[in-house]
Amino acid sequence: MTLELGTIPFKLNLSGFPQLHLYEGSIPHYRANPRPWNTPAAKPSLGFISNFVNNEDEISYFSSLDDPSVITRFVVDSFGLFQQLKWNDGDHQWKEVWSTPRLCDNYGKCGAYGICIVNSTNRFTCTCLPGNEPKSLRDGSEGCVRKKLGLSMCGNEEGFVKVAHLKTPDIFDAAWMDMSMSSLECEQACLRNCSCTAFINYNPNGKGFSCLSFYGELIDILEFTDDGWDLNVRVDATELAKYTRKS
Incomplete structure (x- = not known):
């Protein structure tokens, strides 16, 4: 699915896990937070009811106005700001x-392995x-790089640290x-x-667990206040011990 907004395409990218991307040429400008698997029709949000299906038979995303009498349109301005107007x-x-993107919404704002956080002064930090x-x-x-602690993260008692309320890395x-796959099996x-x-x-929907694993760089991550996904990040044994002591 591709929606042309002027010269800027907004499309459902099927590489990896289905995601909505806004492109400037061939470069991602904004990426919507991926929806959970097989999500039923969501409650109206900003005037929309949406439904996302991803299974062996179908991949689709559907969105409609909850009030048919409303007149609305979508535009992208010269600065790449994607807006819904009513x-x-x-x-x-x-x-x-x-409208989007704002602050942390710009694709890869904090680079690889970075998290973008909007603070109380309406500014962002990485x-x-x-x-x-x-x-x-x-x-x-x-952007960020792996700490050089001298330990390999392959078969050396490494583990995972959970970071809550995130927009997933680009899938x-x-x-x-x-x-x-259960949580233990996924790990x-x-x-x-x-x-x-x-x-x-x-x-999803209390019908059994699903596992999504990442390989390579983790990019385009931002922190939400109380929503989002729990990302389990692989760390070496030394780093894992630090977080274990904290808990």
């Missing part, structure tokens, strides 16, 4: 319902996932999904593969 009869003009440190000495705005080709499968950098275990 017609206001009283003022006889279009009003913005929502921090690093567990087991990583800023690429520059200043902060994590240029491109370097991701693998199993829709019938063990990731541990057995030295290229696996993180995993997410999710129970």
